[in-house]
Amino acid sequence: MTQHKPLHRPIKKAVFPVAGLGTRFLPATKAIPKELLPIVDRPLIQYAVDEAREAGIEQIIFVTGRGKTAIVEHFDIAYELESTMGERGKDMTVLDATRATPGDIITVRQQVPLGLGHAIWCARAIVGDEPFAILLPDELMVAQQGGGTGCMKQMVEAYNEVGGNLISVLEVPHEEVSSYGVIDPGAANGALTEVKGLVEKPPVDQAPSNKIVSGRYILQPEVMRTLENQEKGAGGEIQLTDAMAKMIGTQPFNAVTFAGRRFDCGSKLGFVEATLALALEREDMGEQVRTMAQRLLC
Template sequence: MQPVRKAIIPVAGLGTRFLPATKAVPKEMLTVVDRPVVQHVVDEARAAGIEHFVFVTGRNKGPIEDHFDMAYELEATLRERGKTAEYDALMADLPAAGATSFTRQQAPLGLGHAVWCARDIVGNEPFAVILPDMLSRGCMTQMLAAYGRHGGNIIAVEEVPEDETHKYGIVAVDEAFRDDEAGRTYRITGMVEKPPQGEAPSNLIISGRYILQPEIFDLLADQGPGAGNEIQLTDAMKRLAESQDFFAMRYDGRTFDTGSKLGYLVANLAYGLEDETLGPQLRAEIKSLLEG
């Protein structure tokens, strides 16, 4: 079983739901407390042991590449002013030389196409896909543990109310096969992207974290448009599932969808409340607002 060393992070989206904030700033650079959303997902992946990050970008995404690079003037200024804690924090977040790659998705043709754009950088080895809109602390660590037990392909899933299943990719699972150690991993028996309301095979949604085998790239190369007239990763995974094992891992935690305004606000509240310094003050401010 080959280890999972690389993660694809698709960051080419326009972020239209957050205009005008995203007119000149990539949506992935919007902050949750004091860290860009994309930094949070890189933190999650690094904590799980991922070594190389492949960012699939588009036009006007230069600030993302700059964020993961040296900032000589800023670093020199921090040192000169004795701001040791701030300087050390920047250095701790900086990826090692050669640990990041950037490739362009030249047209918005869907998630499947974005993943395919990274094929030459990933090569012939298993890899992770992490959607930066979805903040799921610890999810990749849980997935790599499941991968170590089962191999194959792993998809993180979560439950949603039945009346929301038409908004997501949905998996059908074999309840008879359940992971003995954690009890949260199931064999997948079917997948569908945004099924019509009332026709979903379950209420388990694909929640933005994947571990996939490299054979998916050959399937994506000739994958036709699907839902939304885009090249859907789910459609290629369904084809790959005809010859390889797919497992659904129920994430033990809460995912915050920062691609929606409400999810973004809730993420800021949740992360802020957990901060040792900000938490007590934020809790008091929230109480004051609610009482006022």
């Protein structure tokens, strides 16, 4: 791997781009943010926030748009609900993960939808001169059963060894690579692979690998200096991939192959698959769901 001076400042902040309109899930998302649609009984955004907290993230930064205030309210204290549940002797632990202490959650507004890179740039004042994580909530990353760690925790552990910039990747069948961003790999060491380049949706016969970028990042603050140029890429939008590509060769840049599963919850099919997969693993309903699925398939 190319030798660079490691950058090891701790990762304490995470940016969540949640300004999208969720048009693929209309009419469900007409009045409800897609990030609050439930996978079984937890909103999609809750899985991503829990993943960040498991990794030691202390400050959650939501980049929101119009109509997204309900996301912040989900993590607020609901006095009337909690008071009523307490009076009725209900189990209050179901709300524990939704509570945030003051300062844990900060929101900034992306006023114009100019792309993922622009959404990340909107958080520049809060990120400051610190390295930070990015989690795309549409990408539901599920740890291996039996005590596996989440994707971001695996990345932070790798970061603590090599520093620099990291992205999560997963291996897919080679014929599927044209649907994703793909890395041009260098030297590999276990789950860690040097990133020599990034290619967005390459033709199958031109793809440098079958390792796709999967919605989790740890980046140094210098990426904000690149994004501030507001250069437009694919689709006329400011692309995060373009900004990351310019950092390759100037700072350490590696990929971590996630030991777990990914569900594309930005699509209806992926959302249904995630709901079914996680329901089947639940001790309180797994057997009933399996029986129900078998009955429906008959």
